Amino acid sequence: MFQAQQQWNFRYGPFEHRxxxxxxxxxxxxxxxxxxxxxxxxxxxxxxxxxxVREVRDAAGALVGFVxxxxxxxxxxxxxxxxxLPFKKTSKxxxxxFEKYLDDAAGRYAFVMRARGQSRLYTxxxxxxxxxxxxxxxxxxxxxxxxxxxxxxxxxxYDFDVIRDLGGKLSLFHTxxxxxxxxxxxxxxxxxxxxxxxxxxxxxxxxPEPADPTDTYREIIETARVNIGAIAxxxxxxxxxxxxxxxxxxxxxxxxxxxxIKQFYTHINNYATRRDAAIAAELCRVxxxxxxxxxxxxxxxxxxxxxxxxxxxxxxxxxxxxxxxxYQNGVIQGVPDGNVILRGHQTDLLxxxxxxxxxxxxxxxxxxxxxxxxxxxxxxxKDVADRFREDFEAWQSDLPEPAxxxxxxxxxxxxxxxxxxxxxxxxxxxxxYMSPYNSRRLITLSLMFSEARRRASAPVFELIEMMNSDxxxxxxxxxxxxxxxxGAHWSKGAASTAKRRDRTVESLLKYA
Numbered sequence: 147m148f149q150a151q152q153q154w155n156f157r158y159g160p161f162e163h164r165x166x167x168x169x170x171x172x173x174x175x176x177x178x179x180x181x182x183x184x185x186x187x188x189x190x191x192x193x194x195x196x197x198x199v200r201e202v203r204d205a206a207g208a209l210v211g212f213v214x215x216x217x218x219x220x221x222x223x224x225x226x227x228x229x230x231l232p233f234k235k236t237s238k239x240x241x242x243x244f245e246k247y248l249d250d251a252a253g254r255y256a257f258v259m260r261a262r263g264q265s266r267l268y269t270x271x272x273x274x275x276x277x278x279x280x281x282x283x284x285x286x287x288x289x290x291x292x293x294x295x296x297x298x299x300x301x302x303x304y305d306f307d308v309i310r311d312l313g314g315k316l317s318l319f320h321t322x323x324x325x326x327x328x329x330x331x332x333x334x335x336x337x338x339x340x341x342x343x344x345x346x347x348x349x350x351x352x353x354p355e356p357a358d359p360t361d362t363y364r365e366i367i368e369t370a371r372v373n374i375g376a377i378a379x380x381x382x383x384x385x386x387x388x389x390x391x392x393x394x395x396x397x398x399x400x401x402x403x404x405x406x407i408k409q410f411y412t413h414i415n416n417y418a419t420r421r422d423a424a425i426a427a428e429l430c431r432v433x434x435x436x437x438x439x440x441x442x443x444x445x446x447x448x449x450x451x452x453x454x455x456x457x458x459x460x461x462x463x464x465x466x467x468x469x470x471x472x473y474q475n476g477v478i479q480g481v482p483d484g485n486v487i488l489r490g491h492q493t494d495l496l497x498x499x500x501x502x503x504x505x506x507x508x509x510x511x512x513x514x515x516x517x518x519x520x521x522x523x524x525x526x527x528k529d530v531a532d533r534f535r536e537d538f539e540a541w542q543s544d545l546p547e548p549a550x551x552x553x554x555x556x557x558x559x560x561x562x563x564x565x566x567x568x569x570x571x572x573x574x575x576x577x578x579y580m581s582p583y584n585s586r587r588l589i590t591l592s593l594m595f596s597e598a599r600r601r602a603s604a605p606v607f608e609l610i611e612m613m614n615s616d617x618x619x620x621x622x623x624x625x626x627x628x629x630x631x632x633g634a635h636w637s638k639g640a641a642s643t644a645k646r647r648d649r650t651v652e653s654l655l656k657y658a
Contacts, residue, residue, distance in 0.1 A: 149298060150291035150461055151178070158458040164575045165462060166196040168276070169214050170293075171258065171267070171286040171337065186211060187260050189337060196484060196578070198381075201228040202257065204235040211259035215275045216486070216578070218376040219252045219369065219585050226380070235261040244268075245334075245345045252373045252585035254571065254578070258337070265337035268345075271586050272492065272563040273331035274579075276572030278464075280326045281340040288572040290321045290464030299324045303533055308521055310466035317518040317565040318537040322465040330541070331564055344544060346586055352552050352593040359595065360657045363609055366591050370399040373582040374488070378406035381486040384577070385410050387437065389425035389623030391497060391606045392490025396582070397433060398613035404433060408485065411438040413477045421623055424630040432616045440472075440480030447476030463573035470574070478576055491567060491581040492559075495592040496609070498600035500558040505597070511538045514557050518565070552593050559589065607650040618647055 148170070154161050162180020170176060170192040176183075181192040182199070186209075193199050193214055202211040213229055223230040233243045240261045248257070248268060256275045257268045267286060269277050276288035287293040300306065301316070301324045308314035319328045329335050333342040356362055374396070377383060385400075385407050387393045400407065410430050412423040423439050430437035452474055459469040472478040481487065500517060512531040515538050516523065521530055541561060542553065549556050571579045595605050611618045621643045 147177070147295060148285075148287075148292050149294050149296075150289070150464075152295075153291065153461055155457070158454055158461075162195050164458050165292070166194040166575055167578055168194045168288040168292060168462070168572050169197060169256070170288075173284055184212060186258060187265065189258065189260070189265060191258055200224075200226070202231065202259065203228050204231050204233065204261075206234050208235055210235045210261050211257060213255055213257050215255035215270075216253040216377060216381065216580060217251045217255035217257075217270070218582070219250045219373045219587075220247060221250055222247065238262075241266075248346075249586045249590075250369075252369075252582055252588065253377070254580035267329070267335040267337055269329065269331045271331055271346075271584050271589055272559055272581075273329060273568035274491070274563070274571045274581065274584070276568055277329040277331070277335070278321055278326050279329060279335055279340050280323075282325050284340065286335065286337065286340070289462060289569070290323055290326050291461055292464075293326050294323060298322060304520075306466050308525075310468075312522050312525075313468075313519075314521050315519050315565055316465060316569070317520050318534060318541060318561060319564070320537070328564060328568065330544075330560055331568070332560055344546070347546060347549050347590070349546075349548065350590055351548050352590065355594055355596045355599070358657045359605070359608070360654075362591055362594060363605075363612060366588060366609065367399065367613060369585070369588055369591075370583050371401050371403065373585070374400045375403040375406065377486060377488070377580075377582055378403055381578075382482065382484070383407045383409075383488055384481050384485045385488045387412055387426035387429055388419075388422040389626065390422075391603065391622065392493045393426070394429060394610060394617055394620075394622075395493045395496075395606060396488060396490050397429060398610050398617055399583070401613065404435060407488070409438065409481065410435050411440055411480060413472050413480070414439060414441040414443075415471050415475065415477065418623075421626065421630055425620065425623060425626060428620050429617060432620060433614075438480060440477040442475040442477050445476035445479050447474075447479075458575075459573055462575060463569060465569070467570075470570070473574070473576075481577055483576055485577050487577045487579045489579055489581050490583065491563065492584040492589060492592070493581075493606075495555060495558075495589060496595070496600060496605040497603040498555070498597055500562070501554045501597045501601065511535050511542070514538065514554065517557075518562055555593055604650075604653065607646060608654055611647070611650045611654060618650070619643070 172190050178192050180195045184191045200213050204210050254274045255270050259266050269275050278293050279286045280293040285293040301320055332346045333344050335342050387410050412426040414420050414423050427437045455473055515531050515534050516526045621640050625640050625642045
């Protein structure tokens with residue numbers, strides 16, 4: 147019995163509900179309440195009751211594996227039951243074909259594959275499906291307590307009181323257990339040896355920046371739009387909208403598929419999100435969409451339920467952590483249970499959120515370790531840097547030289563996101579959170595733009611202007627006035643909004 151089962155308490159609700167989006171891979175038979183069991187050669191694959199699973203078959207119809215979660219955008223025939231690869235498992239270069247095929251796969255997924263005498267696990271590019279492995283005992287799972295049956299061995303490098311009370315993070319492929327490791331999402335895991343190997347990026351170059359970005363923009367738009375359409379076609383989707391850039395990009399990317407998305411909403415937790423709600427309402431009005439506001443004052447949740455949710459989350463997460471605010475104040479109840487929630491993760495590469503120092507400093511470990519938020523910023527010091535520098539340098543030394551051209555971005559993709567949403571998304575039991583913008587091809591295209599242009603958010607502004615100029619006219623949160631009470635006034639645009647649009651249009655005209 148896994149630790150997650152041993153520590154479960156019936157007061158938290160049914161085990162199979164709280165772990166509904168998780169999975170376990172084992173070579174032995176396991177008893178997991180509510181999980182579906184499948185076999186792939188000697189592997190037993192157990193999936194939570196609401197985790198989407200499809201067979202993967204080759205060009206001849208032979209079973210080669212399963213995809214857990216949601217993967218879209220692949221150049222392959224897909225149905226509700228199976229993904230059909232355009233090549234055969236007998237091909238001598240099967241794995242090269244498959245890894246190339248994964249370039250276009252976006253979503254939140256894990257491919258469990260068997261071909262050419264090997265079994266492998268591949269995940270989405272930031273590991274948001276969750277993937278940890280226990281090489282000693284032979285278990286692979288979406289979270290730590292589903293990968294161990296013995297008692298947890300606390301990782302000696304972490305202060306768990308800091309994680310519990312101050313929001314510190316486990317990082318650099320560590321977990322709460324000293325001998326359970328998080329998979330680097332651009333490595334595959336050999337399921338026979340439980341050793342990892344990098345498969346992406348290989349010889350991809352992210353420079354030089356295209357002199358005329360319009361072809362790149364068109365590919366980004368077409369690709370993201372197809373991804374959103376495919377997800378919304380097969381699953382009931384909800385889209386949170388704010389005053390920032392990422393959700394506005396998703397609104398614009400969706401285009402004609404907006405009508406397939408079931409819900410557009412904003413949670414109100416504080417003053418900042420109250421501003422988000424006002425701007426989101428205007429964005430939805432422009433797109434002729436209904437917009438829901440979920441105000442914490444209108445959603446009650448008993449203190450006992452809050453405590454139980456926290457205890458349950460520590461087990462689904464696998465460490466002493468607190469669930470997101472919407473689970474603590476109840477506003478998540480405004481989203482239909484089981485809906486897929488589309489998030490704008492990886493669109494932030496278009497604005498280089500982690501690249502704020504010159505390239506000469508990108509190989510310096512300490513400032514990047516600080517940005518991993520292992521401890522709160524105010525508590526970061528040389529002792530913390532010294533403790534984790536070897537782990538950081540081991541990761542960075544594994545990056546191929548082309549990726550070193552974008553080293554800070556890859557730290558964000560492979561280390562930070564993998565340790566944050568890669569741990570939290572599987573732990574959230576009410577909805578399936580995912581990004582439609584995280585394929586390796588979209589990541590490559592996003593990183594083609596220079597750091598200077600991305601730091602200025604030029605690709606974001608230009609993409610939105612190209613797709614929907616009406617969305618571009620609505621002020622962003624950093625352009626809107628302090629008070630948003632007079633919607634008829636501020637929504638017409640501030641002076642900063644007009645200047646930003648003038649610069650954007652002028653830039654696009656250069657490429658016409």
